[in-house]
Amino acid sequence: MVSDLIHCLRNRKLWFPSKTFTFNAASLTVIAVAMKLPVDLSNPMHGVADQRTKLGSMAFMCTMMANLLPSLATMNSKELLTNIIALDILVITLIVSVCIQIYTGVIGDSHDFNLLVKGTALFYVAMLLILLIIHTCSELKYQAGHETALKGLELQQPGRLTAEKLKQHVKNHWIMAVTCSPQFITACSATTSASGVICVVSIALNVLNSALVISETDRQSYRSDYKWSIPVIYKIQFIGCLVGTIAPLCRCYAALSFKLPIKWIWKQVKVFKVESYWTQKLYDWKQSSIPFSVSSRKIKIVILNFKVIFLIICIQLQKTVVVACKMIALIPIFFVICVLFCIRCWKWFKAMFSASSIVMGQNPEQQENFNDLRWYVLQLQDDMELSERALKSIPKVVNRLIKKAEKQQPSNLVKLLRESKGFEGVGKYGSLHVLPLFAEDYLDCWSLPLVTLTAIAVSLPQIPIVDRLLSSVSEGLTYVTLVEESLNATDEYVSIQKTAKVLWLEVEVSNKWVGNNLKNHAPEVNTARLILQWFKNTAKNMVTEVQFIDIRSANGNSIYRSICANSMYRITESILLSYHTNIDELSQEDLFTELSSMIADILAACLTNLPQVIVTKCHESVIEKRESSVNATVQLLGETTQIIDNLQDRELP
Numbered sequence: 001m002v003s004d005l006i007h008c009l010r011n012r013k014l015w016f017p018s019k020t021f022t023f024n025a026a027s028l029t030v031i032a033v034a035m036k037l038p039v040d041l042s043n044p045m046h047g048v049a050d051q052r053t054k055l056g057s058m059a060f061m062c063t064m065m066a067n068l069l070p071s072l073a074t075m076n077s078k079e080l081l082t083n084i085i086a087l088d089i090l091v092i093t094l095i096v097s098v099c100i101q102i103y104t105g106v107i108g109d110s111h112d113f114n115l116l117v118k119g120t121a122l123f124y125v126a127m128l129l130i131l132l133i134i135h136t137c138s139e140l141k142y143q144a145g146h147e148t149a150l151k152g153l154e155l156q157q158p159g160r161l162t163a164e165k166l167k168q169h170v171k172n173h174w175i176m177a178v179t180c181s182p183q184f185i186t187a188c189s190a191t192t193s194a195s196g197v198i199c200v201v202s203i204a205l206n207v208l209n210s211a212l213v214i215s216e217t218d219r220q221s222y223r224s225d226y227k228w229s230i231p232v233i234y235k236i237q238f239i240g241c242l243v244g245t246i247a248p249l250c251r252c253y254a255a256l257s258f259k260l261p262i263k264w265i266w267k268q269v270k271v272f273k274v275e276s277y278w279t280q281k282l283y284d285w286k287q288s289s290i291p292f293s294v295s296s297r298k299i300k301i302v303i304l305n306f307k308v309i310f311l312i313i314c315i316q317l318q319k320t321v322v323v324a325c326k327m328i329a330l331i332p333i334f335f336v337i338c339v340l341f342c343i344r345c346w347k348w349f350k351a352m353f354s355a356s357s358i359v360m361g362q363n364p365e366q367q368e369n370f371n372d373l374r375w376y377v378l379q380l381q382d383d384m385e386l387s388e389r390a391l392k393s394i395p396k397v398v399n400r401l402i403k404k405a406e407k408q409q410p411s412n413l414v415k416l417l418r419e420s421k422g423f424e425g426v427g428k429y430g431s432l433h434v435l436p437l438f439a440e441d442y443l444d445c446w447s448l449p450l451v452t453l454t455a456i457a458v459s460l461p462q463i464p465i466v467d468r469l470l471s472s473v474s475e476g477l478t479y480v481t482l483v484e485e486s487l488n489a490t491d492e493y494v495s496i497q498k499t500a501k502v503l504w505l506e507v508e509v510s511n512k513w514v515g516n517n518l519k520n521h522a523p524e525v526n527t528a529r530l531i532l533q534w535f536k537n538t539a540k541n542m543v544t545e546v547q548f549i550d551i552r553s554a555n556g557n558s559i560y561r562s563i564c565a566n567s568m569y570r571i572t573e574s575i576l577l578s579y580h581t582n583i584d585e586l587s588q589e590d591l592f593t594e595l596s597s598m599i600a601d602i603l604a605a606c607l608t609n610l611p612q613v614i615v616t617k618c619h620e621s622v623i624e625k626r627e628s629s630v631n632a633t634v635q636l637l638g639e640t641t642q643i644i645d646n647l648q649d650r651e652l653p
Contacts, residue, residue, distance in 0.1 A: 001067050001244045008247070012397055015187030016247040018071035021064075023083040031064060032090055037226075037233065039097040045224040053234040054098070059206040060237040061094065063244035066199040069192065070183040070251070161611035163637075163644045167402065170634055173618040174398045175376045175391075177626040187251045190322065193329030196252030203245045206238060252332050253339070274319045282318060286311040398634055405638020410475035412468065414642050416600050417607070422650070425601025444567075445493055446480050446606040447500035450599060452567045455507045457595045459518040459531060462588045469596060470508060476603045477504060479640060483606055486613045499563045514542065514564045528591040529583045532572045539568040608647050610640050 003020040007013075021027065037045070038057045045051060065087075072080060161169070178184055224230065286308060294300040377391070454473045458466055484497050503514070511518045516538060525534050542565040575594070579586055586594075617633045637644075 001064070001240065001247070004067070005243065005246060008250075012393070012400075014250055014253070014393070015184050016070070016250050017181070017183035017187070018068065018074075021067055022071035023068055023075065023079075023087070025086075027068075028083070028086050028090060031061070034064075034237070035061060035090070035094055038094050041097060041100060043224055043226070045226075049230050049234070050224045050226070053230050053237075054101075056206055056234050056237050056241075058094070058098065059202045060241050060244075061091070062202040063199055063241045063248075065091075066195045066248040067244050069195055069248075070187060073181075073183045073185065161615065162648055163641050166611055166614050166637055166644070167398075169615065170402075170618060170630065170637055171395045171398045172376045173626075173630050174634065175394050177630040178394055179377045181627050190325040190329045192248075193252045193332060194325040196248040197328050197331050199245050199248040203241050206241050252329075274322045278322050279315050279318050282311055282315045286315070401631070401634045402638040402641075405635045406641055408639050409642050410478075410639065412472040413475040413479075413603070414646070416469070416472040416476070416596070417604055417643060417646055419596065420600035420604040423601050423605045425598035426605045445484055445488065445496045445500065446602065447477060447484060448496055448503070448563070448567050449571060450477065450480065450602055451500050451504045451507060452564070452571050453595050453599050453602075455503075455513040455518060455568075456531070456535060456572070457592055457599075458507060458511060459513075459535075460528075460588045460592055461519070461526070463592045466592075469599070473599060473603075474508060476607075479610065479636075479643075480603070480606050482636065483609045483613055486616050487609060495559075496563060499560055502560060503564055513568070514561055527584075528586040528588050529576075531588075531591075532576055532583075535568055536572040536576070539565040539572070543569070604647055604650070607640070607643055608650070610636075610644055610647075 001021050004016065004018055007019055008016045035057055037054050038061075045054065072084075075083065226233070290300065290303055290307070294303065450473060454469065457463070457469055460466065481497070481501075484493065488497075506512050506514070507518070513535075525531055542561055545561075576583060614633055614637055617636070618630055
């Protein structure tokens with residue numbers, strides 16, 4: 001819970017999504033261990049501190065369930081069913097154990113308090129079951145809204161995508177990803193507000209008992225076999241309750257502040273309306289047929305009638321719980337209104353005495369921008385709009401992330417790209433006059449010729465600045481890989497891309513090319529022409545060896561060697577043909593300059609696809625993955641802003 005708290009505060013996520021503390025087998029096991037005291041029926045615990053610690057564990061259970069609430073939204077139906085059944089078993093076991101202890105007199109004091117804690121735990125279990133229906137019923141609506149918003153995005157991006165257009169594009173998608181995030185929607189629901197209130201009540205009761213536990217220092221207070229561990233357990237769980245209450249409280253605040261203006265709150269006060277999405281799935285089940293065949297007509301009628309009656313009860317129970325949650329959610333409304341009113345008064349007071357601020361409100365242009373942003377807000381209720389405050393806070397996160405990412409620009413790569421003036425080097429490495437070594441030539445990709453050209457540059461013994469080129473290519477291949485994975489992800493390309501990754505590891509780490517040491521040429525191989533000829537002959541011999549292997553017995557290493565050799569042969573032969581009679585006059589420094597220029601041109605040509613990659617990565621169809629996908633896109637945009645600006649004015653071939 002502390003980890004989630006720190007993560008959300010650092011990223012300014014006021015709705016506090018669950019990232020670390022989520023529903024899974026491990027967390028449920030740890031919770032079961034933490035609830036050892038309340039379920040222990042074999043150890044009499046008649047001490048005052050013993051009994052208070054048991055009740056403190058119940059309060060801690062309520063706090064944990066409130067913090068686990070948003071993580072339900074990230075699961076599919078199968079995971080939800082499994083985890084909720086496991087949680088039900090755990091909570092019911094806990095409640096039954098406490099009831100047995102109350103009935104047998106093991107817990108003899110403060111029965112009302114125990115009932116309150118048990119009721120709170122039961123209420124959280126019921127609320128978790130309701131959330132299963134909420135997300136199941138609303139998912140299709142989110143998908144439809146996402147498709148509608150995507151059409152608007154496509155219409156807003158004419159012509160070439162500049163860095164500024166991409167920033168706006170990413171902001172729009174960030175708003176969509178956040179507002180359609182299941183955890184965000186859960187945080188803005190009435191059940192979340194109700195859980196926040198219940199969590200506060202639970203911690204308040206626990207605080208009242210803390211003084212009694214801490215003040216009881218005599219040995220008679222700890223009359224169980226747990227002895228000195230009782231106060232340690234209580235204090236740890238009490239701290240957990242205090243820390244764990246922060247997130248539900250903030251979610252409660254977010255659920256209300258994000259829903260302003262005040263007309264929404266007034267509507268909630270006037271009428272407790274149960275929206276259709278709360279019960280739509282239950283109505284669908286009620287009207288559906290039996291999913292299995294029954295031979296007897298009478299039995300079929302009985303089953304159908306039982307199903308209808310059962311679902312009618314469920315629908316009414318669902319409506320009752322929703323109305324009850326909305327009634328409970330009204331409790332913090334007054335406090336939230338007071339807080340927001342104080343904030344607005346402070347801003348107004350600050351604006352009155354600020355020379356730089358003429359008016360408190362937004363100018364018409366800014367207001368128009370906010371109206372444009374509202375187009376990308378995906379919400380559960382048609383009559384509920386995000387407040388202007390929430391709408392301003394979400395893009396601010398994007399701006400902060402972009403500025404942070406801009407400090408991580410690949411400096412070596414940027415310097416190398418500045419040396420490229422066009423895209424001529426793209427055509428040099430694969431001359432049409434060079435025939436492939438195989439009857440069927442391999443497909444090409446961006447990364448393989450880059451690695452091959454770098455391997456040749458590394459082999460030049462008289463070049464001291466080759467390490468700088470290695471660093472530049474290393475930075476560039478990170479983004480080249482993203483381009484290939486986004487735009488060339490078919491099977492025939494993937495095998496070539498994997499070969500390039502393995503070869504680059506060999507070149508960068510070991511200074512080898514397919515097992516051949518790049519730094520230890522024969523002494524006579526000391527000119528540019530001889531080095532190119534050595535690579536060409538080595539590649540040709542390697543292909544000859546592979547051709548003698550029966551294709552049915554060829555392993556991965558043989559294919560890897562043949563792909564690398566074919567690329568090296570084509571590149572070296574193309575360079576030799578391009579210089580023709582002047583090849584003997586080519587020095588190592590000239591060859592290094594030529595290789596660096598080709599590498600820079602290929603990188604530049606490849607990275608002109610970055611805007612398209614950014615747009616593609618924004619369009620994540622899986623709801624649960626949208627926010628993380630857009631977050632990665634924001635990081636990519638921030639890191640490559642300089643590159644995009646540098647390449648956007650070039651005339652594309």
